Amino acid sequence: MYRVAMRTTFCALAAVSVVLALGACGESSQDKAKNTVCDARADISKQIDALKGLTPATVTKDAVTQPLNAIKNDLTDITGAQSDLSSDRRSQIQAANKAFTSSIQQISSQFLKSLSASDAKAQLTTAVQQLEASYTSTLARVNCG
Numbered sequence: 001m002y003r004v005a006m007r008t009t010f011c012a013l014a015a016v017s018v019v020l021a022l023g024a025c026g027e028s029s030q031d032k033a034k035n036t037v038c039d040a041r042a043d044i045s046k047q048i049d050a051l052k053g054l055t056p057a058t059v060t061k062d063a064v065t066q067p068l069n070a071i072k073n074d075l076t077d078i079t080g081a082q083s084d085l086s087s088d089r090r091s092q093i094q095a096a097n098k099a100f101t102s103s104i105q106q107i108s109s110q111f112l113k114s115l116s117a118s119d120a121k122a123q124l125t126t127a128v129q130q131l132e133a134s135y136t137s138t139l140a141r142v143n144c145g
Contacts, residue, residue: 033084037093038144040074040081044100047071048135051128059124068108075101078139096138103134 027035047067054063078097082090107127 029084030086033081034089034144036081037078037085037142040077041139041142041144044071044074044135044139047074048128048132051124051131054124064124068104071104075104092142096142100134100138103131103138107131 047070050067051064075097078093082093082097085093107130
């Protein structure tokens with residue numbers, strides 16, 4: 001009788017342990033949102049590097065608009081993830097995203113209006129410096145560790 005009770009208790013504990021272990025495998029919505037924000041932030045940095053790497057020979061409207069569009073998509077991803085973040089992180093991300101979005105819109109509209117072959121590299125250099133400074137003071141400060 002004692003063995004049967006012990007075996008039943010052991011089996012019940014093992015089943016509970018398995019259920020708890022499987023439940024812990026899922027990612028919370030906060031974790032998913034944080035990962036989305038951090039992935040987007042990393043891609044924004046990559047796109048800024050791509051813009052910085054353009055040379056007078058490689059500056060074309062497409063070479064500029066593709067990274068800018070990727071950045072805009074990343075900002076959309078960040079906006080979509082905000083509601084699932086903790087309140088402290090959400091406030092930080094909203095402020096950073098708002099400031100950076102404003103910068104990217106301003107820089108995009110100024111740069112793309114007057115893109116000509118003769119002054120494209122000079123304008124691009126200035127625009128990318130502004131974009132990088134905005135990123136550094138906003139989204140780069142978000143802790144993804």
